[in-house]
Amino acid sequence: MPEGHTLHRLARLHQRRYAGAPVSVGSPQGRFTTEAAKLDGQVLTSAEAHGKHLFHHYGPLGTVHVHLGLYGTFAESTLPEADPVGQVRMRLAGRTHWTDLRGPNRCELLDAAQVDAIKARLGPDPLRRDAKPDRAWERISRSRSSVAALLMDQAVLAGVGNVYRAEVLFRHGVAPLVPGRALDRALWDDMWADLVTLMRAGVRVGRIDTVAPEHLPAAMGRAPREDRHGGEVYVYRRTGMPCLVCGTAVAYQDLAGRKLYWCPTCQPG
Template sequence: MPEGHTIHRLAAEHLRMFGGRALRAESPQGRFADGARQLDGRVLDGADAYGKHLLLRFEDERLLHIHLGLYGTYTFGPVPAPEPKGLVRLRLAGAAEFADLRGPAACELLEPGEVKVLLDRLGADPLRADADPERAWRRISRSRTSIAALLLDQAVVAGPGNVYRAEVLFRQGIDPSLPGRALTAEQWWAIWADLVSLMREGVATGRIDTVRPEHTPEAMGRPPRVDDHGGEVYVYRRAGLPCLLCGTEVRTERLVGRNLFWCPTCQAGR
């Protein structure tokens, strides 16, 4: 599932391509045919991201909500757009470029009241200036749930996914099994600041790099990571390999339906 930095990049890309312009909208797959008819010919007034939710605002308050989920993808290109390939849920096309959306978990038009309901159930997004990390801390500090699980709960922190979760806990040396209520305020604010920094870099570069300068392949004289996820990381998808810092074997287990990765030495107490 794409992490929050990807959705913020998608919002910026939609504004770049289509902002202030009337668009052609169609649903080649047919599953969003009525919604596409309502959007066809409308001007895109704005694009925003909240956690993993993309919100495209059209004139007369029509708002398109997209959540990519596990399988959703976007394809962009110049017009004229080719014949749709695969199950294209929505095609938006401007004067120069088009965007094809396939396989989203959600693609729907929402009324203003429905948007408020959606946003009210989301936690603090590290990439938003209006985020309220204090609200997240209040929930975390009262919870018996592990910090690893809490960081994947979009009602607590919106945007970070499995990669950022594993990497920020490693960077802060925090045991993933630590209950939220056992976390110190100092640890929480360090986690939050790290997420803000790492995710902003992800928006800028389009990839997730979490290793510090002294731990890059060039600095350590090691081969670069080869993985379809891309980016240099400490523990994510490195189960069975030696920790880059201490040499201990990186471990993994399933937690709330996702694979958790950690170093039992650098994240002591496990």
């Protein structure tokens, strides 16, 4: 599932390409036809992201809410439009570009109250300037759940996925299974600030890089990471490989249906 930086990149891209002008909206697949007909030819006023949710605002006509889930993707192209390929839930076209949405978990037209309800149940997003990290701390500091589980709970913290979860815990030497209430406030503040920095970098470059300059391939004389997710990371999907800092084999286990990675030496329990 795409992490928050991907949705913010999409929001910025769609804001730049489509906002402020009439757009054509269709549903070649047919599952969004009624909603698309209401929006076709209207002005897309703005695009924004909150966590893993994307919102296309059309003023009083409502807001298109997209949650990509595990399989959803956007495909971006320049005009002229081509025939749809595959099951295109929504096609958006403007003056210079067109975009196809396939396989989302959610693609729905909502009113303002419904949009507010979605945002209200999400935790603070490190990529939003209106984020209130104290809200996340209030939940974490009272919880017996592991910090690893809490970081993935979108009601606690919006936009953080498995990669950022594993990497921020490593960067701050936090054992994944430590209860949230055992965290020190100063440590949490440092982790939040680090997430803001890492995720903003992810928005800029379109991939997740978390390693310090001294641990990059060129500095260490090692081969670059080969992974479809891209980027250089410390522990994510490096099971059994040596930690880039201490050489200990990276550990792995399942936690609440998701894969958890950490270094037993750098993140002692």
